Amino acid sequence: MSLTKTQSVAEIKARNKELIAEVLEVYPEKTAKRRAKHLNVHEAGKADCGVKSNLKSIPGVMTIRGCAYAGSKGVVWGPIKDMIHISHGPVGCGQYSWAARRNYYIGTTGIDTFVTMQFTSDFQEKDIVFGGDKKLLKIMDEIQELFPLNNGITVQSECPIGLIGDDIEAVSKAKSKEFGGKTIVPVRCEGFRGVSQSLGHHIANDAIRDFVFDKMDPDAAPKFEPTPYDVAIIGDYNIGGDAWSSRILLEEMGLRVIAQWSGDGSLAELEATPKAKLNVLHCYRSMNYISRHMEEKFGIPWCEYNFFGPSKIAESLRKIASYFDDKIKEGAERVIAKYQPLMDAVIAKYRPRLEGKTVMLFVGGLRPRHVIGAYEDLGMEVVGTGYEFGHNDDYQRTAQHYVKDGTLIYDDVTGYEFEKFVEKIQPDLVGSGIKEKYVFQKMGVPFRQMHSWDYSGPYHGYDGFAIFARDMDMAINAPIWKMAKTPWKGVPKPNLIAAD
Amino acid sequence: MTQNAEHVLDHFDLFRGPEYQQMLANKKKMFENPRDPAEVERVREWAKTPEYREKNFAREALTVNPAKACQPLGAVFAAVGFESTIPFVHGSQGCVAYYRSHFSRHFKEPSSCVSSSMTEDAAVFGGLNNMIDGLANTYNMYKPKMIAVSTTCMAEVIGDDLNAFIKTAKEKGSVPEEYDVPFAHTPAFVGSHVTGYDNVMKGILEHFWDGKAGTAPKLERQPNESINFIGGFDGYTVGNLREIKRLLGLMGVEHTILGDNSDVWDTPTDGEFRMYDGGTTLEEAANAVHAKATISMQEFCTEKTLGLAAAHGQEVVAFNHPVGVAATDRFLMEIARITGKGIPEELARERGRLVDAVADSSAHIHGKKFAIYGDPDLCLGLAAFLLELGAEPTHVLATNGSKAWAEKVQALFDSSPFGKDCHVYPGKDLWHMRSLLFTEPVDFLIGNTYGKYLERDTGTPLIRIGFPIFDRHHHHRYPVWGYQGAMNVLVWILDRIFDEIDRNTNVPAKTDYSFDIIR
DSSP, X not given: OOSGGGSOHHHHHHHHHHHHHHHHTTSOHHHHHHHHTTEEEOOTTOSSOSOOOXXXXXXXXXXXXXXXXXXXXXXXXXXXXXXXXXXXXXXXXXXXXXXXSOBOOOSOBTTTBOTTOOEEOOOOHHHHHHOSHHHHHHHHHHHHHHOTTOXXXXXXXXXXXXXXXXXXXXXXXXXXXXXXXXXXXXXXXXTTSSSSHHHHHHHHHHHHHHHTGGGSOTTSOOSSOOOTTEEEEEEEOOBTTHHHHHHHHHHHTTOEEEEEEETTOOHHHHHHGGGOSEEEESOHHHHHHHHHHHHHHHOOOEEEOOOSSHHHHHHHHHHHHTTSOHHHHHHHHHHHHHHHHHHHHHHHHHHHHHTTOEEEEOBSTXXXXXXXXXXXXXXXXXXXXXXXXXXXXXXXXXHHHTOOTTOEEETTOBHHHHHHHHHHHOOSEEEEOHHHHHHHHHTTOOEEESSSGGGOOOOSHHHHHHHHHHHHHHHHTOGGGGGSSOTTSSOOOOOOGGGO | OOOXXXXXXXXXXXXXXXXXXXXXXXXXXXXXXXXXXXXXXHHHHHTTSHHHHHHHHTOSSOEESOSOOOHHHHHHHHHTTBTTEEEEEESOHHHHHHHHHHHHHHHSXXXXXXXXXXXXXXXXXXXXXXXXXXXXHHHHHHOOSEEEEEEOHHHHHHTOOHHHHHHHHHHTTSSOTXXXXXXXXXXXXXSOHHHHHHHHHHHHHHHHHTTTTTTSOOOOOOOOSOEEEEOOSOTTHHHHHHHHHHHHHHHTOOEEEESOOTTTTSOOOSXXXXXXXXXXXXXXXXXXXXXXXXXXXXXXXXXXXXXXXXXXXXXXXXXXXXXXXXXXXXXXXXXXXXXXXXXXXXXXXXXXXXXXXXXXXXXXHTTOEEEEESSHHHHHHHHHHHHHTTOEEEEEEETTOOHHHHHHHHHHHXXXXXXXXXXXXXXXXHHHHHHHHHHSOOSEEEEOTTHHHHHHHHOOOEEEOSSOOOSSOSGGGSOOSHHHHHHHHHHHHHHHHXXXXXXXXXXXXXXGGGOOSOO
16 A cells, blocks of 8 residues: 555655645645744754744644643643542533543542542633632532542643632642641643643643642651662553553562552652652653652652563663663563563564554654654554654654654644645554544544554553554454445446447 | 463453552552552442432532533534534634544544634733634635634633634635634533534524624525424434434425534545535525524524524424434424424334334333433433333433423423432532432433443443443434434333343342343
8 A cells, every 4th residue: 555665765755845845835825834844854864853843833723732731630640540630610621531541540439549530610600700719619628528538639720720810829728738738739731821732741740849749748757668679650641551561561670660650640659759769751751840850859860761562672671770780680681581472472473464564653742753663563664753742852852763764754733734644645554643543544544543542552561562563453454444445436447449 | 471462462351460460459558558448448338328418419619520511512513514614613722622532532533623722822912813823724724615613711711702803814814705704602611512502503593694793784584484403412413313304304394404413423434534524505504594493403402593593583493302202293293383294104104113112112111210311402302201111210410401401301200100209400410420329229320421430330230322422332323313213212221121131130040040031
């Protein structure tokens, strides 16, 4: 299906440049000028991908991006399981994000854990007119009465909060005091702040710093005896169990995971993290801020890793081990060797079915680069990629470690651009989100959701790679894709000799 | 190691292996600072009690697990029912990402919609420039025939004036002067998604009927024999509207469906992505002013729209998501009365088949207690059908139900001996429903996907009817209106009843004497 296979890199580059010029033609001049800066063809050896990023989306173009609330409540805070996260404002935001992200956790929901619930202040007109602080005070009382085993509360601000001048900080402070120092975190993640989810991540990170770390008693007795091998997993949201299939590897190599941020995480784990010897960071984009803070304040080094696909997993296990002694280094080798037969079997089974297939990605966080290695382990090639809300440091990492010469790069892609790119490039697979899924499937292009793993997963770690490989195979090689075209339509008419 | 290449285990099974179980137990014990299990158990039991219910129902400020969404969602639903129309939501962009995801998860279809992407500077200075640029971009990129503008709460709080903004945008050349840009203010902090549907439907009709915001002469109504038909915000819109077209076709009724979403949310996979498909044409929307009557299938979804139609001299008739024999009878007889057309024998036979099916199966439903939650009209339609089946709709709850709605539900209860012990709960949420199910148990629960949490916690079997349905596929393709639609609902209910009977009678040497092969 793919057109790229038979082309040289020079030809691919020329075609991609042409494609970019072609999509820009649809825009009014001002918009074309702005969008041009977000589209590029990657040149090997360059320090970044040559695109502008983390800028405002253009009105009316159908951006795929979300908002700061989505970055805070939906990503960073929402998975902390023993706290209650109030979607503060009108009902919709909490409703649309209710249990949509599959942050797996263990707990008795509604009693000691609350992730898959929707707590909202359900703002009415009077709350907008008179302010919502009194309602928020009452909400906290009602939460304490009806959900007595909650370990803390966060206030996730929706758009109106910052516009009507509510003082959620004062409410949180007062209630925290009243409830004997309970952790209550006001988060200023109103949806209009910033240009995407990204600022919401940052604001949420800062809220952990200010309202969890800074409120802790520095003299409190540790809840556990520290060891030299204590690490925290940062930036894994346990979608489909990703953090669990990662944690098991770290533990098998001899490390002790004292906290998960934030998938299946708890307040106690957040509070314990300053005791870690190393923070291992998966989603750099959403949690580099708190990692840097912990480095500065507590002297904890942090190390990025990539648990997609055996090549990157082995590389990452060795990198993490390099921060520790020989015992851990040997542990890493032992883990790599243990899973080698499984990886060999997975690749032997799936690579012949996927070899040479091309992929186009458009995702958030770390995935536009991190999953490339996993595809390559299966003999597949990523021919286009882009970030929903990446910054330049994401594109630097992408350029320096992941993408090939000539890869099409599209930042904050618009619906129109993505559709045109896929239509022309005809990849064998598109990996993006729910809003994009059906667009491409209608076009007859196999698709996997690469935010939610299409309700499958985990994809992290060795156990996850087996699932990843199976899922890519079932997407691309599903018999149905051969049937998308109506057989009696569009078939060239046989030459009618008599009519000549 | 449990994973293997031949039989790949995913999250369903992988984490049940001993390595993971040990790991998770250890995580909890060592690092989560867990509550004492006895305390968790005590609170879990306490949360089932009448005492807890009383505290729960005393809530004044907190909402937990509501069964409603915000106005802008309904706004988008209404707008995409018009031919080649793109909804343009003025406000923060994250909202649009949410609506699109929400609809795609329910319909398993693309959902196209744009945002004016307002950010902090727009919060300070207003979103006029976002409107000007946004309309120009949307118009050029997606070549819609119409752009329907609605708002998020952000734009409403700062008080952006859509009428003035659109006029200015046209003056600045974003779209041609005569181009159709109907609009409606849809604040998220008023009403719910059904209100948003109503506001946008009214906004679009007002645009065409009443002079396009002062830019064209108002249409002069010249009554004809056609009738308008509005489905309302409906998770079954695809199946329902197609069924309605079939019924009206059989009767030979000249009609216009206003807001026809049945094609745009059910496009084929044939190699082409259709951003637009089907829908009410703009010409039909304009000509709808001349109709003899406007019929709404959902009264509480179309209160203002019907007001507009009535003000233009049309007869208006509203139903409450009619499901079942009597409700469909009333619907068809009203159509017949208004249009003077007869009801063909074919429909009498369909009716007879539904009565036949109910008679065949009613012994299994009669006397069963149900809890229902959902949008106000759907609750009324389903409750009426259950009463018809001899079942009891014991708890009927709508988070977006008003006092007027509650009175209507009570009147329905009062009309049947099976409604004697039934209660209506307007403005309550699914955490209230949880207390109801614990303290006054029922046999079955009817609701949307989120009802599965209630099913898990209370053990009440869930029959999925409503919106959204995320975790079952393709039910939106089936109608629930018409005699054939009621047949679908009957079968869904019966399937679950029989599944439950089988599940409760399958322990060998204990209960399996009732594990019957014929039921």
